[in-house]
Amino acid sequence: MSFSVTEPSSRTKWFAGTLVILYAIITIMPLLWIVATGFKSPSDAIAYPPKVVFEPTMEGYVNLFTERTRATPEMLEEAGPPETWYDEIVREKGMVISGESRYGQRFLNSVIIGFGSTALCMLLGTAAAYAFSRFRVPLKDDLLFFILSTRMMPPIAVSIPIFLMFRQIGLNDTHLGMILLYTAVNLSLSVWLLKGFIDEIPVEYEEAALIDGYTRMQAFTKVVLPQAATGIASTAIFCLIFAWNEYAFAVLLTSGTAQTAPPFIPTIIGVGGKDWPAVAAGATIFLVPVMVFTILLRKHLLRGITFGAVRK
Amino acid sequence: MAQIIIKNVRKEFGDFTAVQSSSFTIEDGEFFMLLGPSGCGKTTTLRMIAGLELPTSGEIYIDGEEVGQKPASQRDIAFVFQMFALYPHLNVRGNISYPLISQGMKKAQVKAKVAEVANILGIEDILDTPVGGLSGGDRQRVALGRAIVRDPKCFLMDEPLGALDAEFREHMSEELRALHDRMNATTVYVTHDQLEAMQMGDKIVVMNHGVIEQFGVPQDIYDWPATMFVANFIGSPPMNVLHFDGAVQEGAQAVEFGGARFAIPQQNEGAAGNLVFGVRPEHVTLSDNAPYRGRVEAAEYLGTTQIVTFDTPNGKLKARIDAETIVSPGETTGLAFDPRTVTLFDAASGRALKSHANMGVLGNG
Ligand SMILES: Nc1ncnc2c1ncn2[C@@H]1O[C@H](COP(=O)(O)OP(=O)(O)OP(=O)(O)O)[C@@H](O)[C@H]1O
Numbered sequence: 001m002s003f004s005v006t007e008p009s010s011r012t013k014w015f016a017g018t019l020v021i022l023y024a025i026i027t028i029m030p031l032l033w034i035v036a037t038g039f040k041s042p043s044d045a046i047a048y049p050p051k052v053v054f055e056p057t058m059e060g061y062v063n064l065f066t067e068r069t070r071a072t073p074e075m076l077e078e079a080g081p082p083e084t085w086y087d088e089i090v091r092e093k094g095m096v097i098s099g100e101s102r103y104g105q106r107f108l109n110s111v112i113i114g115f116g117s118t119a120l121c122m123l124l125g126t127a128a129a130y131a132f133s134r135f136r137v138p139l140k141d142d143l144l145f146f147i148l149s150t151r152m153m154p155p156i157a158v159s160i161p162i163f164l165m166f167r168q169i170g171l172n173d174t175h176l177g178m179i180l181l182y183t184a185v186n187l188s189l190s191v192w193l194l195k196g197f198i199d200e201i202p203v204e205y206e207e208a209a210l211i212d213g214y215t216r217m218q219a220f221t222k223v224v225l226p227q228a229a230t231g232i233a234s235t236a237i238f239c240l241i242f243a244w245n246e247y248a249f250a251v252l253l254t255s256g257t258a259q260t261a262p263p264f265i266p267t268i269i270g271v272g273g274k275d276w277p278a279v280a281a282g283a284t285i286f287l288v289p290v291m292v293f294t295i296l297l298r299k300h301l302l303r304g305i306t307f308g309a310v311r312k
Numbered sequence: 313m314a315q316i317i318i319k320n321v322r323k324e325f326g327d328f329t330a331v332q333s334s335s336f337t338i339e340d341g342e343f344f345m346l347l348g349p350s351g352c353g354k355t356t357t358l359r360m361i362a363g364l365e366l367p368t369s370g371e372i373y374i375d376g377e378e379v380g381q382k383p384a385s386q387r388d389i390a391f392v393f394q395m396f397a398l399y400p401h402l403n404v405r406g407n408i409s410y411p412l413i414s415q416g417m418k419k420a421q422v423k424a425k426v427a428e429v430a431n432i433l434g435i436e437d438i439l440d441t442p443v444g445g446l447s448g449g450d451r452q453r454v455a456l457g458r459a460i461v462r463d464p465k466c467f468l469m470d471e472p473l474g475a476l477d478a479e480f481r482e483h484m485s486e487e488l489r490a491l492h493d494r495m496n497a498t499t500v501y502v503t504h505d506q507l508e509a510m511q512m513g514d515k516i517v518v519m520n521h522g523v524i525e526q527f528g529v530p531q532d533i534y535d536w537p538a539t540m541f542v543a544n545f546i547g548s549p550p551m552n553v554l555h556f557d558g559a560v561q562e563g564a565q566a567v568e569f570g571g572a573r574f575a576i577p578q579q580n581e582g583a584a585g586n587l588v589f590g591v592r593p594e595h596v597t598l599s600d601n602a603p604y605r606g607r608v609e610a611a612e613y614l615g616t617t618q619i620v621t622f623d624t625p626n627g628k629l630k631a632r633i634d635a636e637t638i639v640s641p642g643e644t645t646g647l648a649f650d651p652r653t654v655t656l657f658d659a660a661s662g663r664a665l666k667s668h669a670n671m672g673v674l675g676n677g
């Protein structure tokens with residue numbers, strides 16, 4: 001085939017492909033390193049020069065999920081032979097498992113707060129975006145600008161007032177507090193993105209539904225929502241990624257009950273400061289939910305992330 | 313099927329009045345045209361009938377019931393949108409059955425109904441294809457299918473052929489008219505194309521700037537325009553308007569201007585000042601010995617006829633005459649007008665003066 005506007009030449013394709021692969025390698029290297037470190041022994045993890053080939057061990061993961069104490073011979077005697085594979089790993093180091101670590105609970109907090117705030121943000125964001133897109137809202141432009149302006153400084157700039165406020169009304173270190181906070185931070189983004197997506201949906205679709213006998217609410221759920229799915233999915237991913245990775249507020253506002261994984265993971269390293277594999281294991285597991293969520297919504301994301309450049 | 317009565321309906325958007333107090337009646341089974349230039353309030357009027365827009369004041373009766381302030385879902389009407397508004401996430405069958413499902417109709421019945429409609433429209437073979445890839449004509453048919461599947465009280469169509477190319481429009485407009493004649497459903501059809509309105513409509517309302525200029529059957533509107541706007545909007549080329557200063561008395565049967573005297577239908581009202589003599593191009597004849605002279609500017613050959621443009625003392629004038637008549641630019645000839653077809657207008661108000669000839673028609677408006 002000769003020259004074509006839409007079909008790139010094979011040389012262009014090769015070049016683009018190589019670039020993409022190079023970029024992918026560069027961005028994925030640190031990630032692979034973390035995953036690998038999770039399966040190293042503590043000494044391998046800090047070996048110099050760094051070890052690319054090593055003997056994998058589950059020690060990091062076991063350490064991540066357990067509390068251990070140094071075992072005296074009497075204790076070992078009392079406990080009998082190791083019952084499970086993780087028992088065995090711990091015994092080899094001359095330790096016994098004394099309990100479960102707090103990682104699981106912190107991880108669960110992250111799930112509750114991350115997905116909770118994302119869901120709330122989508123609910124409020126879709127409703128607000130729909131209203132801004134379809135109804136005559138007094139002072140619409142000013143309101144939209146105000147909503148956007150909440151993102152004009154880094155959220156952390158208001159951390160002190162928020163800290164004091166949360167302490168005053170008892171939201172410190174609660175799931176609800178963190179969900180509300182992350183929702184507030186993400187809402188402006190979600191309203192703006194979703195308004196763009198809803199603006200793209202011709203209002204005639206809803207009107208056709210109204211004439212076909214549906215109520216306004218039904219028209220919204222049956223006509224607008226399916227067509228805004230792409231936008232909602234991509235916006236949800238942005239919200240989740242922010243809430244999931246947020247560190248500064250989490251450090252400041254949570255310490256126990258509602259502490260999320262990001263502030264917890266660095267504490268795993270322990271007093272001796274040598275348990276890097278456990279930290280890496282914690283980070284690896286922490287990556288999984290966002291990855292799964294993104295892969296599940298991948299189909300929508302590809303179209304949605306081009307911000308409204310949805311084909312008609 | 314139903315009669316629709318529009319009574320003193322007004323619509324304001326903030327300070328802007330999109331539709332001035334309007335009244336007209338659409339009879340049961342009529343194919344009714346809302347005609348006017350862009351922005352004149354046609355769509356707004358149609359949307360008020362549909363219930364997508366509520367009138368600021370006035371009443372709308374569908375089938376004898378006042379529905380002015382009722383939501384669209386309670387009016388039992390069907391609307392065909394200009395850009396068809398097919399649901400992109402559903403296929404053709406899904407789109408057509410959508411209104412039935414909303415009524416909670418049984419699956420088997422829906423299926424039968426959709427099959428029947430597909431048969432009427434000749435779209436059985438595309439029922440299971442997605443609407444995304446359909447051609448303009450097929451989209452149009454699907455949109456119509458969604459409208460007729462429900463047997464609504466009336467059909468409202470907003471420039472339904474606007475998105476099609478010229479050739480196909482012709483074809484679809486015939487198809488639409490045939491469909492209407494077969495189902496005999498009251499249809500309100502919005503268009504800015506006067507030819508389409510004349511060809512398809514049983515009755516026409518001509519709107520301009522939110523005001524109803526005239527309301528009647530196409531023939532009457534063409535022959536006896538109520539205003540200079542209608543005279544100029546309908547017909548191609550439109551009615552000739554010759555401006556002159558003068559006077560007519562009630563009962564007069566002739567006017568004088570440009571050094572000539574012209575017979576006109578007997579006047580029912582007198583007027584003086586800046587007047588307008590209106591005559592359709594096909595009612596102008598060339599006559600060597602007529603006292604009123606015009607100089608030929610151009611001739612446009614149309615096959616069996618030609619449109620000749622003249623420069624006269626009272627402005628430009630177009631005549632539709634036999635293609636065989638030989639005219640050459642620059643020559644001067646006499647012009648005569650068929651006295652039975654003349655309409656006089658008052659230039660200031662743009663209103664037609666009443667005469668014996670247009671009385672019956674203007675009485676309606
Ligand atoms: N929701 C609205 N808010 C404010 N003004 C409006 C609204 N809808 C219509 N208008 C105005 O009312 C006038 C009439 O609009 P309408 O859509 O009825 O015109 P139309 O005759 O259908 O024109 P077209 O041929 O361009 O479709 C226009 O000037 C338009 O700008």
Ligand SMILES: [Mg+2]
Nearest residue numbers: 354355356470
């Ligand atoms: Mg319109």
